[in-house]
Amino acid sequence: MWSLSDITNSIQNALNRAFNPTFATLTEMVIVGICVIGLFAVLGLILVIMERKVSAYMQVRLGPNRVGPKGMLQSLADTLKLLLKEGLTPDGADKFLFNLAPVIAMIAAMLLLAPIAFAKNFQIWDINIGVLFISAVSSISVISILMAGWASNNKYSLLGAMRSGAQIVSYELSAGLSVLSVVILVGSLKLSDIVQSQENGWWIFKGHIPMIISFVIFLVAVTAETNRAPFDLAEAESELTAGFHTEYSGMKFALFFLAEYVNVFIVCGVGATLFLGGWMPLHIGNWHGFNHVMDFIPSSIWFFGKTFFLIFVIMWFRWTFPRLRIDQLLNLEWKYLLPISMFNILLVTLMAIMGWHF
Amino acid sequence: MFLKDYIKDVFGAVKSLLIGMRRTGYYFTHHKEIITQQYPDNRDTLVLPERFRGEVVMPHDEKNEHRCTGCTACELACPNGTIKVITKFDITPEGKKKKAIDKLVYHLELCTMCNLCIEACPSDAIKMAQNFEHSVFDRSQLTKVLNKPGSKIMDGVE
Amino acid sequence: MSLSTIIFYLLATLTLVSGFLAVTTKHIFRAAIYLLFSLLFIAGIYFWMHYEFIAAVQIVVYVGGIVVLIIFSIFLTHQSGQNLPKQKLGRTIFSALAALCGFILILVQVYQHQFVGTIERSVEASISNIGSQMLGVSDNGYALPFEVVSMLLLAAMVGCIVIALRTPKEIKEGGL
Incomplete structure (x- = not known):
């Protein structure tokens, strides 16, 4: 059966035979870097066109339909436009930090791709603290937003940056707690272990109601963490023009834009790995025939299918709900999500100790 | 609780x-x-709503007759001076002088399609048409004369 | 010189340079950012040593927590883009001396310690090991410091609430 892990193994063997280990490692790093950048570009193109089409259909519109078949090349044309635009730096801006901020946003998003298992045995870095690594590195992206907001020397940018800082810091708590409920059941932070533990069923099915609650809390919290509507106070168009990237243009703006979409992809990938079994096919109890059919679908398709399903759900949120006010946003976190997820984690711990899950 | x-x-x-x-x-x-109209593509099949207001026109029948008496009610009703009624005096067969329009000048570039002139008209001489493709190369082309040359008032309209 | 050594010296130089820039720069916000880089490169050294857990905790605590807090306090107190006033010479000398003393103290500690050389590969500490070590009550456990730290946090939280509370008089007056 065709699989991605065979390809990576054969590449590694070929490199090790041809060069000495140090050079082989370096070459592998370069290959991985190119693959990550390529994935970024493709993801950006796909997610932008997907967002525009989904929003159009939800608002009873057609969306882009001129460039390419059914408008599918629209985002390519937009990228070309952004590439040709002038990257302006405002006069009063702190030039060094202003130019650094989008790069940091991009690097943080790139680092986050490392521990994600895209397919069976296909992972850049199977680090033993995978989940912790993701929550640690995602906190770097806050810095890039704060940096951009400060360096622009613009009141809208500064307000947007402060809002988004407060929002990300507070929603990280409930996102972390809902991730922790899976970690409690698995007993490991390693993403490959977490996927392996779902061989006989995904956690959202195995973990009864508490896992469904923590899945919902995870979705709400990551929507807030990626600064997407209904939690897009950081770039609320009607209040702050564009929030922290008001002053950005051209390719620097494109980097922020791309980092936002890649962050959406990553949090959805993590959600799919933790709750929906990552690349594990759907298995139902003892239906051996059904399970066998499901095994024939390649693992990468399972992973990307689940991830894109979650991305669709988050887009669905965005185009359905109105934006929250800042006090409503903080009330939701501190009065509802955090107490519920703390109580939920007690339930999950009890479940793990008593062995009530399947 | x-x-x-x-x-x-x-x-x-x-x-x-x-x-x-x-x-x-x-x-x-x-x-x-989906309610999107893909406008330039569907130009042939485009159906506009009945009450769409594109421009003011004066309908003429096949004998080149209109219903305008030249009462200037539309000119008075217009809030921004879009309509100018230039009147003349016709001689009726009985030898009486009768007021009639020479030209009804309509400045499309000033019009806001507010519909007040149509409501003011006592004899239903003007109405709103659905044509909305008004772009031209010269501003003077937007100043239109609504009554056709040689047209006269319909019989029985006072 | 192997690749690994080169990476170590690169990370160490970057840490030192950004630490030096943090104390010499004229912009307070840039100082915070250089401090952030310094902390990030230290996390990089931990990753280089295969202490992934400590590295991730370093990033979570310092980058996600402390630097964000520092940046927020700068946002709330300082005028945007203003240069810091030049410090008095006495203060500069005093701070330099304090830093030097700290450096010497650490150096003495390092040289007094007997490092045992090993050629074995480092083992990845599993999460269950870290957890049982941290909350163990045996000889190598850290249960007591863990609990003491949580008491400290509790005291800090209570302090925050006390500061944020309005006295009954203020509530009557309706002021903030």
Whole structure:
């Protein structure tokens, strides 16, 4: 059966035979870097066109339909436009930090791709603290937003940056707690272990109601963490023009834009790995025939299918709900999500100790 | 009781959010509801709403007759001086002088399509047409004379 | 010189340079950012040593927590883009001396310690090991410091609430 892990193994063997280990490692790093950048570009193109089409259909519109078949090349044309635009730096801006901020946003998003298992045995870095690594590195992206907001020397940018800082810091708590409920059941932070533990069923099915609650809390919290509507106070168009990237243009703006979409992809990938079994096919109890059919679908398709399903759900949120006010946003976190997820984690711990899950 | 209210709050919120998502989900799956008009492409089949207001016209019948008496009610009703009625005096077969229009000048570039002139007209001589493709190369082309050359008032319209 | 050594010296130089820039720069916000880089490169050294857990905790605590807090306090107190006033010479000398003393103290500690050389590969500490070590009550456990730290946090939280509380008089007056 065709699989991605065979390809990576054969590449590694070929490199090790041809060069000495140090050079082989370096070459592998370069290959991985190119693959990550390529994935970024493709993801950006796909997610932008997907967002525009989904929003159009939800608002009873057609969306882009001129460039390419059914408008599918629209985002390519937009990228070309952004590439040709002038990257302006405002006069009063702190030039060094202003130019650094989008790069940091991009690097943080790139680092986050490392521990994600895209397919069976296909992972850049199977680090033993995978989940912790993701929550640690995602906190770097806050810095890039704060940096951009400060360096622009613009009141809208500064307000947007402060809002988004407060929002990300507070929603990280409930996102972390809902991730922790899976970690409690698995007993490991390693993403490959977490996927392996779902061989006989995904956690959202195995973990009864508490896992469904923590899945919902995870979705709400990551929507807030990626600064997407209904939690897009950081770039609320009607209040702050564009929030922290008001002053950005051209390719620097494109980097922020791309980092936002890649962050959406990553949090959805993590959600799919933790709750929906990552690349594990759907298995139902003892239906051996059904399970066998499901095994024939390649693992990468399972992973990307689940991830894109979650991305669709988050887009669905965005185009359905109105934006929250800042006090409503903080009330939701501190009065509802955090107490519920703390109580939920007690339930999950009890479940793990008593062995009530399947 | 506090806890009961709290739980009721949470469930109420989730329910109302789900109702909203069901509506957008319905639109997402039902593409027949899409109301977008792809304008230049569907120019031949374009159907505008009946009450769409594109420009003021004066209908003439096949004998080149209109219903305008030249009463200038439309000129007085217009808030921004779009219509100018230039009158003349016709001699009726009985030898009497009768007021009639020479030209009804309509400045399309000034018109806001407010419909007040049509409402003011006592003899229904003018109405709103549906043509909306008004772009021309010269501003002077937007100043139109609504009555056709050689036209005269319809019989029986006073 | 192997690749691994080169990476170590690169990370160490970057840490030192950004630490030096943090104390010499004229912009307070840039100082915070250089401090952030310094902490990030230290996390990089931990990753280089295969202490992934400590590295991730370093990033979570310092980058996600402390630097964000520092940046927020700068946002709330300082005028945007203003240069810091030049410090008095006495203060500069005093701070330099304090830093030097700290450096010497650490150096003495390092040289007094007997490092045992090893050629074995480092083992990845599993999460269950870290957890049982941290909350163990045996000889190598850290249960007591863990609990003491949580008491400290509790005291800090209570302090925050006390500061944020309005006295009954203020509530009557309706002021903030």
